[in-house]
Amino acid sequence: MGKTKQLDRRWLFLLIFLGVALPLIFSIGLPLETTKNVQMVYDLVDSMPKGSKALISFDYDPASMPELHPMAKAVVKHCFDKEIDLIFTAMWPMGVKMADDIIDQLIEDYPDLEYGENYVNLGFKAGGMITIQSMGKNFREVFPKDMNGNSIDELPIMDGINNFSNIGFIFSLSAGAPGIKEWVQIAHDAYNRPTSGGCTGVSAPAMLPYINEQHQLTGLLAGLKAAAEYEVLIQTPGTATSGMDAQSIAHLIIIIFIAVGNINYWRNKRKEKKGGK
Amino acid sequence: MKRKIPLLITFTVGIILIISEFIPHKPFGQLSGELEIWFLIISGFAILLGQLSLFKVNIIKIRYKQHDWQFYIVTLASFVVMVALGFLWGTGRSAGLLGHGEVITNTLGYKPFDYLFNNIYQHLQATMFSLLAFFIASAAYRAFIGRTVESNLLLASAVLVMLGNTTFGSLLTGWLPESLNFLHLPKVSEFIMTFPTTAGQRAIMIGAGLGIIGSSLRIILGIERSYLGGE
Numbered sequence: 001m002g003k004t005k006q007l008d009r010r011w012l013f014l015l016i017f018l019g020v021a022l023p024l025i026f027s028i029g030l031p032l033e034t035t036k037n038v039q040m041v042y043d044l045v046d047s048m049p050k051g052s053k054a055l056i057s058f059d060y061d062p063a064s065m066p067e068l069h070p071m072a073k074a075v076v077k078h079c080f081d082k083e084i085d086l087i088f089t090a091m092w093p094m095g096v097k098m099a100d101d102i103i104d105q106l107i108e109d110y111p112d113l114e115y116g117e118n119y120v121n122l123g124f125k126a127g128g129m130i131t132i133q134s135m136g137k138n139f140r141e142v143f144p145k146d147m148n149g150n151s152i153d154e155l156p157i158m159d160g161i162n163n164f165s166n167i168g169f170i171f172s173l174s175a176g177a178p179g180i181k182e183w184v185q186i187a188h189d190a191y192n193r194p195t196s197g198g199c200t201g202v203s204a205p206a207m208l209p210y211i212n213e214q215h216q217l218t219g220l221l222a223g224l225k226a227a228a229e230y231e232v233l234i235q236t237p238g239t240a241t242s243g244m245d246a247q248s249i250a251h252l253i254i255i256i257f258i259a260v261g262n263i264n265y266w267r268n269k270r271k272e273k274k275g276g277k
Numbered sequence: 278m279k280r281k282i283p284l285l286i287t288f289t290v291g292i293i294l295i296i297s298e299f300i301p302h303k304p305f306g307q308l309s310g311e312l313e314i315w316f317l318i319i320s321g322f323a324i325l326l327g328q329l330s331l332f333k334v335n336i337i338k339i340r341y342k343q344h345d346w347q348f349y350i351v352t353l354a355s356f357v358v359m360v361a362l363g364f365l366w367g368t369g370r371s372a373g374l375l376g377h378g379e380v381i382t383n384t385l386g387y388k389p390f391d392y393l394f395n396n397i398y399q400h401l402q403a404t405m406f407s408l409l410a411f412f413i414a415s416a417a418y419r420a421f422i423g424r425t426v427e428s429n430l431l432l433a434s435a436v437l438v439m440l441g442n443t444t445f446g447s448l449l450t451g452w453l454p455e456s457l458n459f460l461h462l463p464k465v466s467e468f469i470m471t472f473p474t475t476a477g478q479r480a481i482m483i484g485a486g487l488g489i490i491g492s493s494l495r496i497i498l499g500i501e502r503s504y505l506g507g508e
Binding site: 007009012013016017020030031032033035036061062063064065066096097100101125126127130131133134137138141142147148149201204205206208209223225244245247248250251252253254255257258260261262265 | 316
């Protein structure tokens with residue numbers, strides 16, 4: 001491409017800006033198909049009996065909010081609909097605020113849910129993989145109190161929770177490490193609990209090897225598309241569904257520009273050949 | 278002696294943890310449990326150490342008026358303000374030293390810490406991340422050129438995965454009959470991600486795993502000593 005005349009990249013920036021902004025303002029409503037990994041996550045949550053307990057770990061910060069927040073909201077909503085009691089925790093310091101935000105967004109729709117009885121936020125604990133390992137041995141040593149300072153012995157939701165054995169499934173919303181990998185390696189591999197998760201689109205390839213016949217990872221929500229598919233499955237279109245239109249248009253613009261770049265390259269190469277002859 | 282004691286501690290702790298994985302009974306199981314708790318306590322202190330280090334590094338830069346020293350004042354000021362607000366009025370449902378600060382909370386709509394977090398920090402981080410879209414688009418346009426067989430393969434798979442991950446993928450090939458369903462773009466994308474990509478990832482993971490085992494053994498046996506500083 002050294003000698004190829006390049007298009008001013010500010011045109012590309014402008015088109016990407018319009019391609020993202022316009023579909024967010026004027027929703028198109030492009031169709032979505034449910035993929036296998038998303039269906040597996042949905043089935044896992046759906047198969048949990050009423051009153052069972054799940055642990056949701058918020059292992060991300062505001063930088064990954066656009067991708068991970070919609071899937072967090074959809075999964076938590078699905079759990080609340082299924083009357084699954086939720087224990088929130090975070091392996092990332094900012095994850096606590098992310099969990100709080102999701103609870104605040106949803107709790108108005110569920111006036112019957114009570115803090116400490118139906119859901120609890122245990123907060124952040126440093127240590128990553130070792131924290132998860134210690135939770136598997138003795139939950140109460142790692143989290144003697146919730147993030148509001150209440151002793152977990154006083155919280156009805158924590159009755160009988162001494163390790164992972166009474167937890168129906170574990171779900172990690174992960175933007176890196178510690179995240180899904182660490183939860184799989186400890187919660188599933190060492191303690192045999194069903195583990196699932198959601199991650200950003202770019203980190204999905206690193207998680208896919210864990211979706212295998214041993215069910216190390218039960219499904220995966222990878223990126224905004226998976227979040228949108230989940231919203232469709234729970235019949236609650238949200239920001240992921242509207243965001244998918246923007247993402248699709250942006251991808252299409254990128255593909256068009258890749259094609260333009262290649263056409264330019266081949267045209268110039270042909271010209272050079274002709275000139276050489 | 279200054280180096281021998283840390284090496285001895287590393288060796289002993291490393292060996293206990295390895296044995297406890299194979300013999301999770303007394304005394305190894307108990308010892309490894311204790312060591313894990315120690316790790317969590319040290320991790321907590323590491324955060325404090327990080328904050329002190331942030332202070333020290335930034336103050337030195339400001340004191341000697343190093344290049345762009347004004348930005349370091351912003352870093353320190355932001356740090357102090359957030360810590361102070363968190364300490365004074367708490368965050369979320371937890372109270373601070375001055376309680377929940379009802380008056381200021383009613384005025385702002387949030388606690389001061391939450392107000393700044395929700396209205397400044399979140400948006401700054403989201404903005405930084407969003408800029409990636411523009412740079413990725415520009416990089417893809419310049420880099421995805423089919424010069425060789427390998428780059429053509431990369432180009433084709435990138436375009437197929439990108440299309441398969443958009444709603445256009447379903448639209449473009451949704452009309453295909455059942456017998457040609459394997460050509461449906463989301464299916465093609467899923468195939469690329471499930472087989473070639475996962476195979477490559479597994480190879481990387483196995484390689485990285487072996488590397489971790491190797492370097493861990495070097496540390497436990499005292500061959501690798503760079504973590505002690507010096508040398």
